[in-house]
Each structure stands twice: as C-alpha cells, then as structure tokens.
Amino acid sequence: MSIAAKANALWEYANPRKFLATSERVLPFFWITSLACICVGLIWGFFFTPDDYKQGSTVKIIYLHVPAALMAINCWLMMLATSLVWLVRRHHVSALAARAAAPIGIVMTLIALLTGAIWGQPMWGTWWAWDPRLTSFLILFLFYLGYVALWEAIEDPDTAADLTSVLCLVGSVFAILSRYAVNFWNQGLHQGASVMRAAAVTGTDTEEKVSNIFFYPLLVCIIGFVLLFIALVLYRTGTEIRARRIKALMARERVSG
Amino acid sequence: MTLTVSDLSITRGGIPVLEGLSFQLRPGKALILRGPNGIGKTTLLRTLAGLQPPLEGTIEGAEDQIAYAAHSDGLKPTLTVTENLTFWASVFGTSGIQSALDAFDLNELADRHAGNLSAGQKRRLGLARMLVTGRPIWMLDEPTVSLDKNAVQMFADAVRAHLAQGGSALIATHIDLGLDGEVLDVGPNKAKPKPIDDFDGGFL
C-alpha cells in the first residue's frame, strides 16, 4: 500500500462505527500491557533499586511523578492535534477524542502536582513553592478546567466541538506564553528536566542525573502510563460516541415522532 | 437581483428541518412563507441571510443583498429613534433616514428614547431600521407581531412601495397582507432525517 493510500485508510477510523469496532478489538491489549508495565515498573522501582544517597527512599515517587507529568503535557498536545483535525476535516470522532482526553489530563496533572508536593515536603521542606514548573502545572490545570467547563456548558455538540477547539488552540499559545512568563518571574527550586536529557542518562552530567539504575524502571513506568493513557482515551472516546449515538437517536425520534 | 434557491436543506441544532427547498424570488415580488410553528421558517431566513451554512443546496444572489429583520431588532433603549436609525444607516453605508421615518410615521417620535416606545412603535422602528439598510431583498420574520390594524396597513404599504421600486421580500407571516406575490407553504418534514454526513451517519 502506498503512503497516500495508507493515510487515506487512516481516516476511515474517523468513522464512529469503525472506530468502535477497532478500539474494542485492541483495548484488551492496551489494558493488559499498560497494567503489566506499570506493575513491573513500580515493583522494580520500589523494591529492587537502592535508596538515593541523598534523597533516601523519597526519590522513588519519581516512578509516579515523572510519567504523570509527561502524560499531563502530552494529553494537552493530543487534544491540540485532535482539535486541529476536527477544525480542518470535521471528523466527529476527533472532537470526541479531545473531549474524552481532557478529564484524563486533569487527573494526570493532579497526580503530578500531588506527588510533587509529597516529594517536595522532605526535599525542599515545603509542600508547595511558587517554582516555575509547579506554577506552570497549576496553570495547565486551570486551562484544563476551563476547557472541560466549556464543553459542559454548551448544548449543541458541534458548536461545543468548534468552540472548544478554538479555545484549545488559543489556550496552547497562552500556555506556552505563561510558561515563559513564569520562568522569567521566578527562577525556582525544581531540578531541570533531567530524565530525558542525554547527558543525564548517559551519566556525563554528574550534577542532576537520573542514573541508569533508576532510569530503566522509570522507562517501563513511562511506557506503562503511555499505554494506559491510550487505553483510557480509546475507552472514553467510545463512551462519548455512544452518548452521541443516543442523542442522535433521540433527535430522530423527535423529528419523525 | 433575483434570489435563486435550489434544493436547499437546512438544519437546526444538527437536525435537518427543511429539505429539498427550491424557489426564486424576482425583483418586485413578494414571497409569503407559511407553515406551523417550529417548522424551520426562522432557520430558513437565517440561512438565507448567511448567518448559518446550509446543509445542502445553493443560494444565489443573496450576498450583501439581504436586510434581515428578526424577532429582536437590534435597537438600543437608551438611544433615541434617530440615533438608532442613523447608526444602522452608517453601518450599512447608506444615508438619509428621513424616508424611513416618513414611511413608518416616526417623525413625531424621532427624539424619543427607543426604550420609551410602545411595543407597536418599537416594531415600526425595527422595520424602519431595515429600510435604512438600503438592501433590496427583505427577510421578515413575523413582522406584524404586536402591530395594530393601522400599523399593519402602514407596513403593507411600505412593503408595496419597496416592491414597486424593484425590491423583493420574503415574509414569514400568518396574516394576509394583500401583497403581490406567491405563497410558499412549508410542510412538516415527514421524510426520515438524512444523516448529516458520512461520519455522523456512523453514529446511527
């Protein structure tokens, strides 16, 4: 199959029926692998890695904190992408996927903030500091809240999809602006993004590295969270599609009744 | 300017309300739109005025030609009659509100605040508002609500004068205005609602 044909075939999943059928087939795989990855990663991380010489066992919260934080941001990116697809190609499933993802993003942001607070208490001696990263996540949380509230407030599904999509686009720009503004505003306690930095992983950066021994179980946890996220989005999108179907059926009933 | 509508289907809140509607509105003619409440007359007028996209079909000759008068008529209670009309005249790039004041007998009320007018007077002001747009095709949604017999006559005269000058009018109303034109009966949409598109079809 040529690339163009493949790309065309991809759009077929924008058909709700096809989407439901396929997602029901692949969902068990995502549920099982994600749970397996998270279990393995957490057990490995909690019981089979040494305590950090400085941070003690507190460091192990990283196995929840970092994956949740990554998913919180990536969830917004996914909503941005699906919103664009809705605005350009008007596939209902795309808009519904964005709607389905938002509450997951909220939960991930909350997990990141809470685990961060639990980690921060023994490390920095405070549950909360107006550090740029913490603040940015709080702002992201507010953006999620506004987005979900707008979805809930509008009755007509297409209007809601249009308006939330535009809000998602505009909000993304302002979220990035806020990130820079917050960085400028306060330099902060939080360490840099040390997990994905090549130097940190390979160990040449001795200052704030996450060493290999912590990194591999963390990687497993991240993969688990990604799979879990996909599973949740597929599952919730299915629910949204069924809700829309009920709505469509009721509308038909009213018109022909 | 002839308004040509062919095979038009429109939706309200995602539900198709009128389907396969075709008609022509020639200069100098009026078209009376009739049908029970909730049939989609307002939706049709809004679609023709370009406020919402049609589901299917084409509308020709509507661009920048339509003066639309809805149930609410964009008048500000704290502005005087003259101020209201002058504002809309300048938004539509026309001048001279005098003829509109004359047509609806508003000269005596010219300096009154719109908020102090009676319901019928307000309605007349709303129709005068449409006159000052200078657009040839009038779209009127239940224009005679809260007008007394005299005012209805005044309204019918204004429409007749408008038609005589080569304008046209599409009027959703239940009363006989004695105008030169056809009646378009829009019946309830008995047909099974069509899926909105392939993807929405997938929902059903």
Place this chain on the structure above:
Amino acid sequence: MIALLLRDLKLAFRAGGGFGLGLAFFLIVTVMVPFAVGPQSSLLSTIAPGVLWLGALLACLLSLDRLLALDWEDGSLDLLATAPLPLESVVTIKALAHWLTTGLPLVLAAPFLGVLLNLPVPGFFWLVISLLIGTPAMSVIGTFGAALTVGLKRGGLLLSLLVLPLYVPTLIFGAEVARRGATEMEVQTPLLMLAGITAATIALLPFASAAVLRINLR
C-alpha cells in the same frame, strides 16, 4: 466602524450603561486590601504594585460579560454579521470601546489609589505605563472570552474561568514592570515582553474572536 465605536461609547455613558462600575470596583478592592493585610505602610508599599494590577484586572474582568451579551440579546450581533463590515473589525471595535470605557479610566485612577497603598514615588510612573500597555491586551483577550460564552445563559462565571488563565502572562509581566519600577530596578525586559504580548494579541486574537462569534451566531 467609527459609527459602531461612537454608539458603544454613547451607550456606555448613558444611564444604565455601566460606565464607572469597574472604576468603583477598583476603588473598593483597593480600600479593602489594608483591612485584610493590616495598615503597616511598609507592607502596603511592598504589595501595592501587585495589588493595583490585580484590582485593575478584576475590574476589567467584571465588565466583560456585558461586552457582547447585550448586543446578542437584542439581535444587534445578527444584524452586524449581515452588514458589510467584517466581524473581525466588529470585535476589534468592541474591544476598543471596552478599553476606552473600562481600561483607560482604570489606568487614570491607578495613581490615586496608589497613594492609598503607599506606593513608592518612582512606582507611580511605571504603574501607569505598565497598565497603559497591559490593559488593551486585557480588553482584547476579554473580548475573545466574551465571544466564546456569548450564547450561554449563565456565562459569567465560565467567562472568568476561561479568561483568567489567559490573563496570566499579561499579569506577570505587567505587575513585574510595576514592581521593578517601584524598587527602581531595571524594567526594560518585562516592559518589552508586556508590549510584545499586547501587540500580538491585538494583531491576532480578533481573528479567533470573530471565528468563535460566527460559530455562536449559527
């Protein structure tokens, strides 16, 4: 376009137009601050720039739900959408009218309220400058929020929830300018950022506002 601006200004100044409400709110908030934090003048002068910025922002926010809602209710927006005037200009004019009737009075009142909060003398100039540059952005962003929620029955609270996160960058840089100005630090960087944000929102956001307004009018 000028007709629309003049009409909006006229409406704001006539009875029931709501002009001055934002200003009164700004005054009341400022007066309440010492009651909440105590009357020590050193503390007040430290927090004055931030409090004044926040007060101006909230006063701006309060007046947003009238920005388009009245024109929506009486059908003016429908008629403006069919007029030979692009909706982009309509929302820009609306934002301008909002700024002239709400933002600008706040800017002018801010120094007097600064006296109440013991704002240090060098801070006055920078407070006015930062508000002068920042409030137009607040009007434009607020217009976007108002356009998003215009069709909703109880949109007021939702409007705040949507608009406040969008105000974050403006507030951070604006208050930073005022704060640095008050302590005689260098203000150039945040001032440029503030001006940049304002310029960019004025240039780009009306397109988004017009787009959501069109969706809502459908």
